[in-house]
Amino acid sequence: MSKNDDAGNPASLSLAEAIRLGSLLMPNPAAGETRTCAIGMALLAHGSEPEGALDYQRLMAIYPWLRKYRRRCPRCGIRLRYTGVLAHVFDRHVMKHQVTLDWFCQWLAESEGSAAIALLADLADDPPNPDPGARYLQLYL
Numbered sequence: 001m002s003k004n005d006d007a008g009n010p011a012s013l014s015l016a017e018a019i020r021l022g023s024l025l026m027p028n029p030a031a032g033e034t035r036t037c038a039i040g041m042a043l044l045a046h047g048s049e050p051e052g053a054l055d056y057q058r059l060m061a062i063y064p065w066l067r068k069y070r071r072r073c074p075r076c077g078i079r080l081r082y083t084g085v086l087a088h089v090f091d092r093h094v095m096k097h098q099v100t101l102d103w104f105c106q107w108l109a110e111s112e113g114s115a116a117i118a119l120l121a122d123l124a125d126d127p128p129n130p131d132p133g134a135r136y137l138q139l140y141l
Contacts, residue, residue, distance in 0.1 A: 014109060017105075
């Protein structure tokens with residue numbers, strides 16, 4: 001790796017890659033807390049220590065497409081925000097040994113590409129408005 005490579009650059013790792021890498025850095029993964037689940041693993045891969053309360057926001061700052069989309073659990077069909085379904089699949093299915101972490105990361109890699117492409121298309125059609133109040137007015141009035 002050259003000195004110009006930036007492992008912490010959000011574009012340098014997909015979320016699935018970050019979770020795989022972070023799993024190597026987390027000796028005791030556990031369900032129920034972002035510090036010890038897939039979200040914490042992804043943050044570790046980006047050089048950020050998981051803390052709990054703001055971990056979801058920190059992950060969405062790295063992967064902004066997580067903020068916008070909802071997704072169904074591929075195992076039980078529950079529909080949640082993307083960050084919620086990540087936590088759900090990890091807590092309910094990976095940690096209960098219904099699926100492997102590799103399966104989870106493969107499913108995520110397949111789905112995250114389409115979500116990121118959709119977000120880029122949305123941004124091209126509707127560039128960010130510097131005034132959030134104006135966006136609220138456009139949507140609701």
